[in-house]
Amino acid sequence: MSLNHDHESAGLNRSAALASISAALFLLALKSWAAWSTGSIAMLGSLADTTLDLVASMATLLGVWIASQPADDKHRFGHGKAEAIAALFQILLISISALGIAARAIEEFLSGGRVEAADMGIGVSAVAIVVTFALLSWQRYVIRKTKSLAIHTDSVHYQSDLLLNVAVIAALVLDQYAGLRGADPVFGLGIALWLGWGAWNASKAVLNQLMDHEWPEEKKQRVLELIAHNPDISGVHDLRTRVSGNKHFVQFHVWVDANMTVRQAHRVMDDIEATIHAEFPDVEILIHTDPDGLVDEVGAAGKDVLPPIRVEASK
Numbered sequence: 046m047s048l049n050h051d052h053e054s055a056g057l058n059r060s061a062a063l064a065s066i067s068a069a070l071f072l073l074a075l076k077s078w079a080a081w082s083t084g085s086i087a088m089l090g091s092l093a094d095t096t097l098d099l100v101a102s103m104a105t106l107l108g109v110w111i112a113s114q115p116a117d118d119k120h121r122f123g124h125g126k127a128e129a130i131a132a133l134f135q136i137l138l139i140s141i142s143a144l145g146i147a148a149r150a151i152e153e154f155l156s157g158g159r160v161e162a163a164d165m166g167i168g169v170s171a172v173a174i175v176v177t178f179a180l181l182s183w184q185r186y187v188i189r190k191t192k193s194l195a196i197h198t199d200s201v202h203y204q205s206d207l208l209l210n211v212a213v214i215a216a217l218v219l220d221q222y223a224g225l226r227g228a229d230p231v232f233g234l235g236i237a238l239w240l241g242w243g244a245w246n247a248s249k250a251v252l253n254q255l256m257d258h259e260w261p262e263e264k265k266q267r268v269l270e271l272i273a274h275n276p277d278i279s280g281v282h283d284l285r286t287r288v289s290g291n292k293h294f295v296q297f298h299v300w301v302d303a304n305m306t307v308r309q310a311h312r313v314m315d316d317i318e319a320t321i322h323a324e325f326p327d328v329e330i331l332i333h334t335d336p337d338g339l340v341d342e343v344g345a346a347g348k349d350v351l352p353p354i355r356v357e358a359s360k
Contacts, residue, residue, distance in 0.1 A: 055113030062106035069099035125289030132198035143240035150233035296331035303336035
C-alpha cells in the first residue's frame, strides 16, 4: 500500500468521523429540546442514542487517527487494530443505551403516561432523518474507499438511527392522534431491541478482527490460485491471513527447487508478489521459501488442492 493511499484513506476516515460528530452535536441539541417538550419515551430513547452517537463518534475519530499512524518499532504491523477497539467501544455504548431505553419504556408502559406536543417531536425526527441520511451518504463513500471498520460500525449505528426516527414519528402519531395509549413505550422498547440486535451483529466483525480471523475461504482460494500460476514453485503450504483496520496481511511458504540460488528464489518471490498485488493491491505479503518437499510446520502437509502443484492452507 502506497504512502499516498494511506494518507488519503486517513484523511477520508477523519472527515467521516468529524462529520458524524457534527451531526451528533446538532441532533443532540434538537432532540434534548424535543424530549423535554414532549415527554415521549421514544424521543427520550432517540436522545439517549444520539448522546451515545456523539461519544462513539469521538471514539471513532480517536481510533482512526491512531490507526493512521505508521508502523513503528513497537507496532511493526501498524496500528490498524485501534479501529477495532474504537468499534468495540461503540458496541458497548450501544448495548448500554439499549438496556436503559428498554427499562424506561417498561416503566412508562406500566405507569400509563402520555406524550405532549407531538407535532414538535415529529418535526424534530423528520429533521434528524434528513441529517442522518446525508451523513450516511458520506460514510458509505468513505467506506468504499478505505474499508474502515470503525467507520463501518459507526455507519451501522447511524443506519439504525433512520429506523429509530421513523419509529419515534410512528409512536407519536399513534399515541397522540390515534389514541393508542401505550404506543410510545412499546415503540421505545422496539427501538431498544433493534439497537441490541445491531450491536450484536456489529460485534462479529470486530471480534473477528481482534482475534485475527482468517479471510473468507473464497478469497484465500483465489490467492492460492494466483500463486499456483507460477511455474517455478512446486507447492504452497501454511497459508495464513489476517486483517488489521484497513490493512490486510497474507503469509505462506512455497516449495522451490533445492538447487535454486538465493537470487533466483528472490526473483520468483518478486514475481509471486507482483501477481498477487495485481488483484489485491493493498495486501502486505510475507513469503518463506523451502526446499522442495520440506515441511517444517506441524500439520502443514495435506492433500493437493490445485494441480499440478501441491497447494495447502493451514486451518
